[in-house]
Amino acid sequence: MSMEIIRFGYVPLTDAAPAIIAHELGFAAEEGLELDLMRIGAWAQSRDLLGAGLIDAAHMLVPLPVAQAVGLGPVLPPMDLVMFLSQGGQAVAVNQDIAARLRAEGHGFNFNNARAAGQALRRVVRGPLRVGVPFRFSTQAEIVFHWLEASGFGEEVRVVTIPPPMMADAIDAGEVDAFCVGEPWPSFAVERGAATLLLTGRAIWMSPPEKGLVLRRDFTAARPDTTGRLMRAMWRAGRWLDDPANRGTAADILCRPHYLDLPPELAERGLRGRLMISSAGETRQCDDFIAFHRDAATFPWKSLAALFAARMIRNHGLDPAPASQAAMDCFRTDLYREHLRPAGAGLPGASLRVEGAIDIPRLVAAESGQMILRPDAFFDGRLFEPPSAT
Amino acid sequence: MQKRLSIVLIDPDEHRAGPIVEGLKEAGEYDVHVILEMTDLASKVTAFRPDIVLIDLASPSRDVLEELALASGPLDRPVAMFVDHSDEQLTRAAIEAGVSAYVVDGVRADRVKPILDAAIARFHMFQRMRAELAATKAALEERKVIDRAKAILMRARGIEEEQAYALLRKTAMDQGRRVGDIAQQIVMAAGLLI
Numbered sequence: 001m002s003m004e005i006i007r008f009g010y011v012p013l014t015d016a017a018p019a020i021i022a023h024e025l026g027f028a029a030e031e032g033l034e035l036d037l038m039r040i041g042a043w044a045q046s047r048d049l050l051g052a053g054l055i056d057a058a059h060m061l062v063p064l065p066v067a068q069a070v071g072l073g074p075v076l077p078p079m080d081l082v083m084f085l086s087q088g089g090q091a092v093a094v095n096q097d098i099a100a101r102l103r104a105e106g107h108g109f110n111f112n113n114a115r116a117a118g119q120a121l122r123r124v125v126r127g128p129l130r131v132g133v134p135f136r137f138s139t140q141a142e143i144v145f146h147w148l149e150a151s152g153f154g155e156e157v158r159v160v161t162i163p164p165p166m167m168a169d170a171i172d173a174g175e176v177d178a179f180c181v182g183e184p185w186p187s188f189a190v191e192r193g194a195a196t197l198l199l200t201g202r203a204i205w206m207s208p209p210e211k212g213l214v215l216r217r218d219f220t221a222a223r224p225d226t227t228g229r230l231m232r233a234m235w236r237a238g239r240w241l242d243d244p245a246n247r248g249t250a251a252d253i254l255c256r257p258h259y260l261d262l263p264p265e266l267a268e269r270g271l272r273g274r275l276m277i278s279s280a281g282e283t284r285q286c287d288d289f290i291a292f293h294r295d296a297a298t299f300p301w302k303s304l305a306a307l308f309a310a311r312m313i314r315n316h317g318l319d320p321a322p323a324s325q326a327a328m329d330c331f332r333t334d335l336y337r338e339h340l341r342p343a344g345a346g347l348p349g350a351s352l353r354v355e356g357a358i359d360i361p362r363l364v365a366a367e368s369g370q371m372i373l374r375p376d377a378f379f380d381g382r383l384f385e386p387p388s389a390t
Numbered sequence: 391m392q393k394r395l396s397i398v399l400i401d402p403d404e405h406r407a408g409p410i411v412e413g414l415k416e417a418g419e420y421d422v423h424v425i426l427e428m429t430d431l432a433s434k435v436t437a438f439r440p441d442i443v444l445i446d447l448a449s450p451s452r453d454v455l456e457e458l459a460l461a462s463g464p465l466d467r468p469v470a471m472f473v474d475h476s477d478e479q480l481t482r483a484a485i486e487a488g489v490s491a492y493v494v495d496g497v498r499a500d501r502v503k504p505i506l507d508a509a510i511a512r513f514h515m516f517q518r519m520r521a522e523l524a525a526t527k528a529a530l531e532e533r534k535v536i537d538r539a540k541a542i543l544m545r546a547r548g549i550e551e552e553q554a555y556a557l558l559r560k561t562a563m564d565q566g567r568r569v570g571d572i573a574q575q576i577v578m579a580a581g582l583l584i
Binding site: 045049072074075 | 428429430432447448449450451452453454455456457460478481482485486490
């Protein structure tokens with residue numbers, strides 16, 4: 001049988017795992033696909049290559065296609081997010097000076113209390129606070145903005161973009177005071193002695209969707225069969241990845257020289273949820289630190305597109321109604337249902353919901369039978385109502 | 391008279407930056423500044439107050455420029471990404487060549503085009519040079535493997551160099567493979583056997 005080749009762009013991060021595992025363990029081949037994996041250096045590059053048709057599919061920051069949809073990027077053909085590839089996987093880190101002041105203040109670095117960490121940070125930081133994120137339109141930026149605002153920070157916060165591999169250097173050189181980035185880069189910075197980890201992304205928002213599978217809209221329309229096969233390959237790779245017994249093997253595969261090219265021990269921390277938070281060797285166990293599949297982790301709620309769009313609308317003075325609509329239109333719950341129904345994915349009854357309303361795993365009615373939804377509460381009880389759910 | 395356009399080229403590779411600057415100077419009268427070092431990039435770029443910023447499409451530091459392009463404070467000049475939005479062909483040509491351009495709002499498209507054209511041409515030339523260099527390296531590597539395979543055959547079968555090469559070539563032709571591949575197999579097999 002001849003394989004259909006899909007040029008697949010990924011940025012070397014722990015959460016590129018579904019694509020790499022789909023390729024290495026045959027989930028793509030089972031669907032008759034050969035993934036031509038292309039390592040990409042910048043999120044803007046991923047967007048541009050996809051727009052120009054030089055790659056067919058991309059592992060991309062969830063808010064990036066939203067930014068494109070609301071007109072905050074270059075003029076390129078429309079692109080859609082067809083499923084999430086991961087939830088969580090981020091950590092917030094502070095420089096050693098702030099870490100020392102937090103400790104002196106009695107903060108215990110328990111790593112899971114965003115309210116306590118935010119209040120403690122508020123007490124020890126006088127003056128400006130510069131926070132590094134990997135991209136302007138990233139889940140990390142949303143997490144940081146929300147957490148700092150809710151903790152009483154205001155104008156003094158400056159969020160700046162730093163490429164993840166340079167995050168450790170940037171905090172070491174004093175370019176930023178803190179950062180929020182995906183694994184393995186927080187662990188890398190700890191290993192280098194440049195930073196202490198303060199919180200997981202999940203401590204701020206229990207279900208922060210991190211990466212998605214993004215395709216051009218004309219591709220999904222012209223090649224529905226291929227789109228479905230690619231989605232099923234990613235979905236099954238995610239299922240394999242969410243078996244705790246497979247996480248060690250996943251770390252070994254991901255860290256090979258042509259993928260992440262790092263010691264497997266580093267990627268294993270995030271994948272096993274056992275993070276070393278300081279160079280003194282203190283570790284914290286965080287269950288479900290990163291998820292690829294479980295409890296409808298891959299379902300691309302349209303309300304989440306609206307949530308990310310809301311901040312873009314506010315910061316860039318966009319017309320709210322058309323921007324929210326364009327954002328929700330690019331999260332393709334219709335394709336998710338069509339292509340993952342045959343694989344047996346749980347399908348929620350609705351595609352919109354109030355975000356932040358679930359604080360423990362919840363059993364809900366599904367398209368057929370029942371399914372469990374992941375908790376998605378924010379640390380401060382924030383609720384987000386999408387425009388058309390009201 | 392129009393003010394000269396100020397161009398910032400961000401490229402940590404001096405060997406590439408040089409020819410690109412030359413290409414830009416041939417294309418017109420511009421003030422060209424090169425940034426080789428990526429740390430604290432945003433403030434370096436802002437300090438030059440450029441009209442146009444050129445950077446490798448694949449550079450991780452591009453994401454830093456994306457942020458600059460979106461800044462719209464009262465003192466910042468708005469930056470449009472890429473070239474004039476109507477020119478999709480030029481955008482595509484730039485993406486294919488691996489160059490991305492950030493253009494300050496208000497710079498006319500006809501003033502941007504010659505700059506982009508020059509940059510695209512030099513990026514292509516550099517890609518070609520890099521591909522040629524890689525091919526030369528591979529050829530040299532293959533040469534070495536063939537020499538080792540010949541030496542193995544000469545020792546094992548007591549034949550002269552010319553005969554050894556003839557044997558390699560005949561085997562390759564019979565099997566429809568490249569001489570280099572056959573040589574590689576001989577070297578590998580010899581490594582196991584001897």
